[in-house]
Amino acid sequence: MMGLATLLITSVASATEVFVLSASPSHMRALAASCAACHGTLGNAVVPNGGGNGVDKAKLLAGIDKTDFLTKMLAFKSGEREATVMHRHARGLNTQEIEGLATYFSAQTPRQPSALPSQVLNKNHAN
């Protein structure tokens, strides 16, 4: 343990510099990951029929046009654009965070995941 502790302490000065560079991406990836419950891992939502209808297509954020994302989110935030639930999130985020998310999601690669298949519940399952 001594070795590790000493090592970390001696690294602090340069680690701080690294942190300045990496703080923003680290913050943004966790914030963006919070959107996954509806928008999928890295903005790759599972959508029925490949996003055939508009609502489903809107869930796909990976590779979205940055300006398109920004415009929509800012309109949700101002109330200019009607929403079912997105206005709640847009209003809770600040403009800087919305810009960060726009950059983050526009940089992701779309990959069309399929829904996870369910299983028959095992006899031995607890509860």
Next chain:
Amino acid sequence: MQTNRRDFIKLTGVGLGLGLANASLSAFARATKPPIGRVVVVGGGYAGATVAKYLRMWSLGAIEVIVVEVNKQFVSCPLSNLVLGGSKSINDLTFGYDALKANHGIQWVQDTVTAIDSTAKKVTMLRGELSYDRLVVAPGIDFIYNDLPMLASAEGQQQIPHAWKAGWQTVNLRKQLEAMPDGGVFVMNVPKAPYRCPPGPYERVCQVASYLKAHKPRSKIIVLDANAEIISKKGLFTKVWATLYPGIVDYRPDSAVTSVDVATKTVTTDFDKVSADVLNIIPPQRAGKIAQIANLTEKDYPWCEVDFLTYESKLVQNVHVLGDSVAAGLPKSAHMATNQAKVCANAIVQLMAGLAPDSVPVFANTCYSFVTDKSAMHVANVYRYDEAKKIMISAEGGGVSLAPSDKEGEYAASWAQNIWTDVLT
């Protein structure tokens, strides 16, 4: 499988050197072939599975992750009330862990954790032990049977299920509802808050009411709420019961269950005695068993206090706690559990790389409740770390639906598909 401390220190040193030289964590992670540390995760629910995946993803495989989970399968609590309503089967909500393991190189042990030695950094299971550099404990909830000892046994729960951990008890309760004669009385309680899923009991009322309205219209539901009022989406639930289920729901606030007679299915509260044809008792709750065993809770306090930047326990170093066990003052929801898991994974990756964790985590919670088989309503909020108070607090703009709708029902179904896929693939 034992971690070699000397190797770990040596590799961390090499890794840090490279990482700092290249000023980038990804370069650092890629340059370090052998693991920079081992994280053991206890529990494979929403929080545990998520932290395992994101630790692997964000460390680019540089952190070794081992999950210990007692069950072979994941069964979703969200949507499990629909099994009671009849529009879902438990088999729609049951998933395997294979994709998660394979996609992210997560090691998996199906076993029960019996002890945690935080000094030796060691987890003991029924069939072996594991050492860790950091431990993540995500055990969900445990029930408090002090006041309801008659329900502590498997036999008691066979008669009177809680069905508050999705699985066979959910199936049992559904079967009891199916067997109940028209004109029967379904009695359920709401435990004193905080408990898992604040709107869950009230959604359950809607689902049972929906089934009874369609199939046993002369039947009734009596709801015994230990709280002074409906504690989530109150206006919406009150309206739904009055408009969609008139004459079916008899809601009684301030009615904590004090005793249960298992044989006659009779419930006693401070003011009342109620007999049921089908009885569903959800006991009061506390942090999961392993959190108690590992001394992650203070004496006489049921939940685990953590640092909200890292989810590290305030009581035990290098042990992080996630999900429903956390004393967060926030809703104990599945989405919240995954958010905590992601903040924690992010922090552990940073810490193991010698970097500071994100100083202002922000996340969102969206929670849907189904009021019929198709129609749902939300509560949604953004939460941001408050540097002065050192807790996550609700940002402006959050709130609930104006009214339930089929459109939100579709959103809710999509939420489920996406959170399952995010957590388990």
